[in-house]
Amino acid sequence: MKHLLSTADLSRDEAIGVLDTAAQMAATQSREIKKLPTLRGRTVVNLFFEDSTRTRISFETAAKRLSADVINFSAKGSSVSKGESLKDTALTLHAMGADAVVVRHWASGAPAQLAHAGWLDAAILNAGDGTHMHPTQALLDAYTIRRHLAGPGAPRGGAGDEGVGADLAGIRVAIVGDVLHSRVARANVRLLHTLGAEVTLVSPPTLLPVGVHTWPCRTSYDLDATLAGWQPDAVMMLRVQRERMSGGSGAFFPSPLEYTRYFGLDARRLALLGDHAIVMHPGPMNRGLEISAEAADSDRAVIVEQVANGVAVRMAALYLLLSGTTEGISL
Numbered sequence: 001m002k003h004l005l006s007t008a009d010l011s012r013d014e015a016i017g018v019l020d021t022a023a024q025m026a027a028t029q030s031r032e033i034k035k036l037p038t039l040r041g042r043t044v045v046n047l048f049f050e051d052s053t054r055t056r057i058s059f060e061t062a063a064k065r066l067s068a069d070v071i072n073f074s075a076k077g078s079s080v081s082k083g084e085s086l087k088d089t090a091l092t093l094h095a096m097g098a099d100a101v102v103v104r105h106w107a108s109g110a111p112a113q114l115a116h117a118g119w120l121d122a123a124i125l126n127a128g129d130g131t132h133m134h135p136t137q138a139l140l141d142a143y144t145i146r147r148h149l150a151g152p153g154a155p156r157g158g159a160g161d162e163g164v165g166a167d168l169a170g171i172r173v174a175i176v177g178d179v180l181h182s183r184v185a186r187a188n189v190r191l192l193h194t195l196g197a198e199v200t201l202v203s204p205p206t207l208l209p210v211g212v213h214t215w216p217c218r219t220s221y222d223l224d225a226t227l228a229g230w231q232p233d234a235v236m237m238l239r240v241q242r243e244r245m246s247g248g249s250g251a252f253f254p255s256p257l258e259y260t261r262y263f264g265l266d267a268r269r270l271a272l273l274g275d276h277a278i279v280m281h282p283g284p285m286n287r288g289l290e291i292s293a294e295a296a297d298s299d300r301a302v303i304v305e306q307v308a309n310g311v312a313v314r315m316a317a318l319y320l321l322l323s324g325t326t327e328g329i330s331l
C-alpha cells in the first residue's frame with residue numbers, strides 16, 4: 001500500500017492489518033510509552049483545504065507520537081487564497097521534502113490527483129474529500145465497533161484475544177441521516193462490507209444518493225422499524241451537512257423539526273435497542289437535530305472513544321505507509 005485514498009481499495013487482510021496495528025499502537029499508549037522513534041527524520045504535512053478539528057489534530061498527534069516532523073498547512077492564510085493551484089502547492093511540499101501528505105479537500109478526487117499526477121513523491125492519506133471518502137474515519141469506526149462487539153466474549157464473538165485478528169462478520173450497523181453528502185457513510189459502507197458486517201442506511205429518500213442501490217447495503221426510510229425490527233448492534237448517526245445543501249445540490253432538507261421527529265436519535269429510540277448496542281457519531285454533532293443530548297451523552301455513546309481511537313488508527317496508517325511494511329510493529 002503506497003497511499004490511503006479509499007476504503008474501496010482495502011482488502012479484508014489489509015483492513016484487518018491496519019486495525020491490528022492500531023491495537024498495538026494503542027497498547028503502547030496505555031503503557032505510557034508516549035513516543036515511538038519509528039518515523040524519526042520523516043516529515044508529515046497536514047494539508048487542509050477544509051475545516052477540521054478531530055482529523056487534523058489526531059493526525060498531528062499520531063505523527064508526533066511516531067517522532068515524525070509535522071508541518072501544518074491550512075488553505076486559509078496561505079497562498080491558496082491568492083489563487084495558487086493544487087499542483088503548485090504540491091510542488092512546494094515536494095521542495096520541503098514531505099514523506100507523507102495528509103490531505104482534506106472540498107473536491108472529491110483531489111487526494112487521488114495528488115497521488116497519481118507525479119507532482120510529489122510522498123504517501124498520500126485522504127483525510128476527507130468532498131462527498132467521496134474518509135478512509136481513516138471508517139477505519140477508526142471499525143476499530144471502535146470491533147473493540148465493543150467482536151472478539152471473545154463479545155455479543156457476536158470472533159477470533160483472537162481482545163478482538164485482534166477478528167473481522168466484523170454478522171455485526172449489524174445502521175447508518176442514519178444525511179447519506180447524500182456523507183463521505184463517512186460511503187467510506188463505512190465499503191469497509192464494513194469488506195469486514196463482513198451488514199449495513200442498513202436509514203435516510204429520507206431525498207438524502208439518499210442516486211445509485212445507492214448498487215452499494216453493498218440495504219436502505220430504509222423508517223428509523224423506528226429498523227431499530228426495533230432489525231436490532232442493529234451499532235447505530236451510527238450522521239451529521240446533517242447543511243453547508244453542502246445551499247449550493248444547488250438539489251437536496252430537499254425536511255424542516256429541522258420533521259427531521260428530528262423521523263430521523264433523530266433520542267431517549268425513546270435508544271430504548272428500542274438491545275442492551276449491548278452502541279451509539280456512534282463521527283462529529284461534529286448537531287445536538288438537538290440528528291441526535292439529542294440524552295443520546296449523545298448516554299452510556300451507550302462511544303463518540304469520545306471514537307476520537308481517541310482515531311489517534312491509534314492514524315498512527316497505524318502512517319506507520320504502515322511510511323515504513324513500507326504490511327507487518328505489525330515490533331516493540
Ligand code: CP
Pocket residue numbers: 051052053054055056128137282283284
Ligand atoms: N469526523 C471528522 O472528520 O471530524 P472533523 O471534521 O472535525 O475532522
